[in-house]
Amino acid sequence: MQAFTFYVGLCLTLGIAILDSTITVVVAQGTHHGSSVIPLDQRDCSGPNPRLTPTTIQTSLRLADLRKQMEVNRVRAYIIPSGDAHMSEYTAEHDKRREFITGFSGSAGLAVVSIYNAAIWVDGRYYLQVEQQVDCNWQVIRADDIGTLTPFQWIENELLYGYPVGFDPKTMPIQILKDAEEFFSTSPKRLRMQRLQNNLVDIIWRNQPPLPDNRLMVLEQKYAGKSWQEKIKDVRKVMQEKDANTLLISVLDEIAWLFNLRGTDVTYSPVFFSYAILTSSSIRLYLSAFNKTKDDRVFQQHLNVCLSPYEAAPCVEVKTYADFYEDVMLVGTLVRGKIWIGSSANVFIHDVITQEKKLTELSPIVLMKAVKNPIEQRGMKNAHIKDAVALIEFATWLEREVPRAKGNIRRLSEISAATKLETYRRMQDGMKGLSFPTISGFGPNGAVIHYFPTEATNVAITNKNMYLLDSGGQYLDGTTDVTRTFHFGTPTAFHKEAYTRVLMGSIDLARLTFRTGIFGRDIDVVARAPLWASGLGYKHGTGHGIGHYLHVHEGPARIKYGYRPNEAALQPGMFLSDEPGYYEPNSFGVRLETIVMVVEKPTTHKFSNWTFMGFEPITVVPFEPNLINYDMLSYDQIVWLNEYNKLIERTVLRELSPEAQKWLRLRTKQINVENTNKMNRNPFNSATSTNLGMLTLVAVFLFSSIVL
Known part of the structure; x- marks a missing residue:
């Protein structure tokens, strides 16, 4: 299955290359602006004197204590997943066992400790963050890279014949156990998974916070x-x-x-x-x-x-x-x-x-839970209007403060900006708290996909680089999650190209029409295509479900290529994020996240018994004209953007202060489309769309046939 998933991805990638031959040139020339030198904000374990970062957690004593317990329980390796007994993505302090033993605070990851070594697996969202947080006791394995060792292959390399691998059955996902037992059953070393009565991390965790029991x-x-x-x-x-x-x-x-x-x-x-x-x-x-x-x-x-x-x-x-x-x-x-x-x-x-x-x-x-009822739908829309008011008022304030602060971190920083935004949100009716810690990343910090500022990493926000802001709130009538990227000075040509290509992908996905039975994995390529066409991309999903005053990440639908068990097809009433991005290591990040609702879409014709659907934007926060290269946008993309800007003005303008109204109007001006080339440069709206569409459908058909 993994091989076939890769094959489908390869076909789609080649399809983009066929449609835009410049990708071959870009890859050959190597336009990536990164460096092979390990940056100062990441650990360097290559020499005899390792260099750690101010955010690194020292784990030597914790690992020594854990290995003593492993010896007591007669296991030679121990698996520590991220979740709790309920398989939660976001856990209470009591259940942050993987974070305690590794120092890595991301929401996803798997740690394995053997008698002599330790390793942690992370996905593409956390490649930079993990290098800033774990010490040199840990081998970091990038799970999304082709050819990397799985946890079970790593364990096989570590242990001798017949050795037991310990785990806590109350915190272990059943799928990980099934995968492990299947792998070890064919391994010549015949390793075996061993259930332990007590969690070994709990035993060594002094001052572990108690299990919460707050009022309901x-x-x-x-x-x-x-x-x-x-x-x-x-x-x-x-x-x-x-x-x-x-x-x-x-x-x-x-x-x-x-x-x-x-x-x-x-x-x-x-x-x-x-x-x-x-x-x-x-x-x-x-x-x-x-x-x-x-x-x-x-x-x-x-x-x-x-x-x-x-x-x-x-x-x-x-x-x-x-x-x-x-x-x-x-x-x-x-x-x-x-x-x-x-x-x-x-x-x-x-x-x-x-x-x-x-x-x-x-x-x-x-x-x-995922298919919201009419009251929940109305509540989600109301919550996003209130959230937009808070974010627009904040952005108005921030744009005013940047030149006044003049780079003084005590006056304006990533942390103080996040705190100020929370203040604006708490002014809104029914606001109960944040839906996740605010991702407030300026410049290089914005390239860390799930970056959260700390005192050790906090920097001033100036007019010299990009500022990525991903935030959300919990309201009685809904949960919000929105990302916008800003530049308060003069962006470079590459800043504008990256932003515009991300915007193109976001718009193309938002205006897509699809039929009954289509999964998010089937349409993920639409958002990536404008980036792939120039040799760029991102290593995270394009969209996730969102709860109604519940989890900010919700299944069973998502927009991410590749087969996943229990994924559901898109249905009217589902709310998902539309969030392509681009992250230039050690330089800047761009992400544009808009919550959309799946709705039935009128069509000229009616084929078979299919229902045709599309997305209705629920987030009503404008994009940044300062960062858009309008010459790159197609006629259809500009038409969509004009309609979106009208929606924003119609929905939130009267809720804003006079200063914020002025800020908003500057960003929702209608764009002249009369001189736009209608045979646009976007492969999904041009004559070449037929070829790419056919390629995508063939890949989806083949994939579905294999799965079924």
Whole structure:
């Protein structure tokens, strides 16, 4: 499958080269502006005297302690994933085990420690960041690069015949275990995966923060759009169709959505530590905050909490968080019929359910949550309007402050700008907090895809380079995520080319029409094509789903090439990001992120029983004319941009201060399209689009055939 995915990607890349032969010249000439010299803000482990950065975490003592525990537990390697027992992307401080042992704070990554060595795998978003944070105890492996070792190949190289590889079954994703066991079963060394009763990092982690148990909040139906009783009914209907008697729910945002509850146990994500077990006749909810719900009348009334286990439904039996693992073992033993385990359940849960009882599929809640109901859709739009007001007021202030600060870091910096933006957001009605830590990166820091400024990395914002700002908020009526890139002086020609090519890809994706059954992976190439055509690109997905006052990253749909299990086709009512980018190492970064909603799209003709769809922009924040080379834009791209600017003015202008209104009008002026070449330079809108479209469809068809 991996080989075929690469083959499809290669076909698509060659297709771009065929359509624009300049790519061959660009690659041959090597226009990349980076250097082979290791920059000062990254570690250098090449010599006898390693050079670390101010943000590096020393891990020698932690690794020594962990290896002692490995010896006690008789394992020769130990795997530390990023997630918690609920497979969360963003975790509570209590669960940041991989960060504790490695020093790397990114949201994704896998660490493996052997008796003598240690390695960490990261994807393309974190290639620069990881080099700034881990010390020389760690071998950094770039997981997105072709030909790199997998964790299991690395372990095989480290261990002798028959040695055990330890892991915590409560924090291990089932897919990693399956992949490991499949690989080791064919390995001549016959290595074996060994479940450990206790998490070894927890044992050595002095002063580990406790598991949070904060009070819960009821999300009113005027925001949720449906009562929890209606949602339970919908889920049970799907369970019946699948002939499942019981559903085990372990993912935090699924539980929060299902019961119309929100919490504060995980920073930036309004979720709470919990599990749930749903049958055709009972509902059980397991809470870390169990003791704090006993005297909470609003909570008790909202869920119609059962006064006894035998009370007539619909009521919810509330139990302690620790009770779940005892009850799930009883379920595995006593329940007859199929037990539905979401594909995100941890290994421990999978272990206690026998194979003949187990139904392992994507939880029915995932798709219900992703396809927003009309009330949720309206709320998401409202949240993005409020968020746009905050961001535009902030950008107006920032543009005024840059020349006044004159490069004085005490007056204006990445950190102070992020703090000021949060202040503007908190002025908005219903704002509950940020949806993730603000990515505020000036110049070279903007090239670190998921950069968060610290006192050690903080720099002044000036008019000499690009400023990348990726931020979002949590509102009662929705979650926001928006990225815009600025330059407050005179950008270089390459700055403008990079920005414009990113913008071209963003517009091409936003104006695309596609049919029923199309996955995000099928259209990802559309956003990358303008960059690929000049030998540029980016190493992250083009789009992710976004929750409704929940996680800022949400499945099961995404826009990223390559097959992934449990990915869902695009459907009306889904909200996703449209965020191509470009990152010049040690120089600058560009990313333009606009949240879009999948909507049905009117077409001249109606073929078969297909529904044709497209994207409606929900983010209403303008792009930067100072960074756009309009000569590169096509007629259709300019038409789209003009319509988008009209939408922004129509939606937010009257909500702004007079100064911000002036700032906005300068960026939403209509562009004259009369003299634009209608046979434009964008391969997706020109005669060459037929060739590229056919190539893409062939690749998609072949890929789908293999998968099916």
